[in-house]
Amino acid sequence: MALVGGAVRDALLGHTPLDLDVVVPGGQVEALARASGRPFVFHPAFGNATLTLPDGRTADLVQARREHYPVPGGNPVPAPGTLDDDLRRRDFSVNALALQVSPSGEVTLRDTTGGLNDLEARVLRPLHGRSFEDDPSRLVRAARVGARLELRAHPELLAQVPAALALAPQTPRLWAELKLLLQEPRPGQAAAQLADWGAGGLLPDPALLLALDRLRDEGQIIPDTAYAAALLHAAPDPAALARLLTLGERPGALLARALSDTFFPPGTPERTLRALLRPDAYAGLTGKDVLALGVPPGRAVGAALAHLAALRRAGHLRSPDEERAALKAFVATEGRQD
Structure with missing residues (x-):
């Protein structure tokens, strides 16, 4: 058996491995999964099994295999x-490293593609010249890994970008990778990486995502849905992008709330997005503010807030002071009518 891929790469970089892939020789995967005593799901198409570990993480038991792509994308x-076949079928050399465990328990590092040298040089290099033609989603995976681990693109990677873009429309896996990009620690950095590589057309301008990255780096809690909402705001056709990335309804609903005049407390995703998307916006008066300015409790408060909201939508109010002035005028007018 051998531990392969991202787990070996991350361990060599001093990071805690999150994804555990174990290559198993022969057809012993299902039997080994059963012998582990852990809950697992077997995937017969590729002969793999996914185990649930005691800490909640998963480990993939992978049958050593070769692969070929009959149709590009x-x-x-x-x-x-063999194990070497399995390593050579992977995407990048830094992901083709293995810690091989012998029957006696001896552990050796196996590197058949030069991945260790590339890792030391902080370079992402595809394993062959048609890698992105075989699987265009590898372009987005490269941006995700490169941004997360601060790896730069090898010239061979950049040379394959046009092939990936040409096949992108017919590669559902690529859009699935773009959705995963929004779950990275710094989605903006990954999106900017794509733009730098000449693949900026896959996503709208990453400026908003980069702004959210900075807020997250400062310690603010920025959920993944906020990144998705910002992406939709920048998209020429938000509905089409939401369908391609299968984002569901939550990002769109969050975006609508952020663009509304509804009050949201500081620190909420709505308030954070509003500050980015509507820099001229301000926190409007609340019911408590209206009461403090002399409006009697009851229906009059709702009427006053509705009046202020209408003035905000019309662009007549630009600050809390202007709201207070408008409220005083409204109260005076209502008083004369009474």
């Missing part, structure tokens, strides 16, 4: 193979 066709 399509699904690969697997065949049994």
Whole structure:
């Protein structure tokens, strides 16, 4: 058996491995999964199994295999193979490292593609010249990994960007990777990476995502839905992008709330997004403020707030002071009518 891929890469960089992939020789995957005593799901198409570990993480048991792609951008066709075959089918050299465990328990680092040198040089290099043609989603995965680990693109990677873009419309996996990009620690950095590589057309201008990155770096809690909402705001066709990325309804609903005049407390995603998307916006008067300015409790408070909201939508109010002045005029007018 051998621990392979991102877990080895991250451990060598001094990071805690999150994804655990174990390559198992022969057809022993399901039997090994059962012998582990852990809950697992078996995937017969590729002969893999996903185990649930005691700490809630998962580990993938992968049958050592070769792969070929009959159609560019399509699904690969697997065949049994050796550990070296399995390493050579992967995306980047830094993900083709393995810690091999012998029957006696001896552990050796296996590097058949030069991944260790690339890791030391902080370089992302595809394993062959048609890597992105086989699987265009590798372009987005490169941006995700590169931004997270601060790895730069090898010239071979940049040379393959046009091939990935040409096949992007017919590669659902690429759009799934873009959705995963929004779950990265710094989605803006990953999106900016794509733009720098000439693939900025896959996502709208990353400026808003980068602004959210900075707020997250400062310690603010920025949920993934806020990044998705900002992405929709920058998109020429938000509905189409939401469908491509299967974002669901929550990001759009969050965006609508952020663009509304409804009051949201500081620190909420709505308030944070509003500050970015509507820099001229301000916190309008609340019911408590209206009461403090002399409006009697009851229906009059709702009428006063509705009046102020209408003036804000019309662009007649630009500050809390102007709201207070408008409220005093409204109260005076209502008083004369009474």
